[in-house]
Amino acid sequence: MEILHREFLKSDTLTCHASTIAFYKDKPVFSWFGGAREGLADSCIFLQSDQVFKLSNTFPALNPMTQTNHFPCWNPILFEIQDHLYLFFKAGTYCDRWQTMYLDISKVWDDKFNVPSDYKWLNAGLNFCVKTKPIIHNGFVYCGSSVETFFDWSAFVEAYIYDNNDFVFAYRSEPLSINHKTVNRALNGYLNITKGLIQPTLWQDQEQRFNVLLRSDSPDKKIYHSIIANNNIMWSIPKPINTLNNPNSSIDVVFYEKNLYLVYNPVSNGRIPLVIDKLDDQFKTLDRLVISDQQDLTKEAITPEFSYPYMIEKDGKLHLTYTWGRKKIEYCIINIG
Helix, strand or coil: CCEEEEEEEECCEEEEEEEEEEEEEEEEEEEEEEEEECCCCCCCEEECCCCEEECCCEEEEEEEECEECCCEEEEEEEEEEECCEEEEEECCCCHHCCEEEEEECCCHHHCCCCCCCEECCCCCCCCCCCCCCEEEEEEEEEEEEECHHHHHHEEEEEEEEEEEEEEEEEECCEEEECCCCCCECCCCCCCCEECEEEEEEEEEECCCEEEEEEECCCCEEEEEEEEEECCCCCCCCCEEEEEEECCCCCCCEEECCCEEEEEECCCCCCCCEEEEEEEECCCCEEEEEEEEEHHCCCCCCCCCEEEEEEEEECCCEEEEEECCCCCEEEEEECCCC
């Protein structure tokens, strides 16, 4: 593997995070959220193709507490289906209050950019994709979803039917969670709880079985794995992968030509370095490409991290975006030939 191209996207907010990429009419389209800080009301969704555009965080429903309709936005997902490009994102004060919004942005790259005003939203409690890309299979759109509260994290796989420019909820899996919790007293008197698993990233193996890898805050500091039969909605109990460390940081995968490519932070603590591993069917590393390491960190960084990767395959190459120091979004093209 080798990096063929890398560039920073045109972000100008104090912080930015949670990028996504899709190709529409053979051109890369990017999105992320940015503002003064994650979770503040000025956090908006940004789009970039040839230019950068900002989507307002103003929505039709007023906030009854503040009488404003400005909500922080989070975790965009770009997704093309049947020649339409959709943008999904979250709006709300925190993860357990998210409302999943979506809109068709197919025409904005052809004409003068006008932000569509016809936002749609999923029913409360449904997230579509929380962090990673969906998979289309047998007429269904499968999404790695999760819900976070102070006490518990649980992951799910949600399935939707795409019908007449709309996404109709079909079903959701049982929770993918760690079935034991480690509870200790913290110094401040609060419970210190191992919450569970979030942000599943989906792929189909050579036998077309669905798999997920999951981010974990477990004490073993590992990525977790679960698998499902093709025509079954029951998933195996998630198990830690001893060869894959996880510092409670996001991951993503691409399965291409019988190989699994994983982008992640291969450490137990911190979010440096960021690497891509080519894995065998036992999750052992066959090859590694370092995207960014400690020497790449400069004083520009808000926090010392290379994190939240989003990765797709196109024309035999990997296309990766990730958060650089919470200050910038970097885009990389990787040759895997």
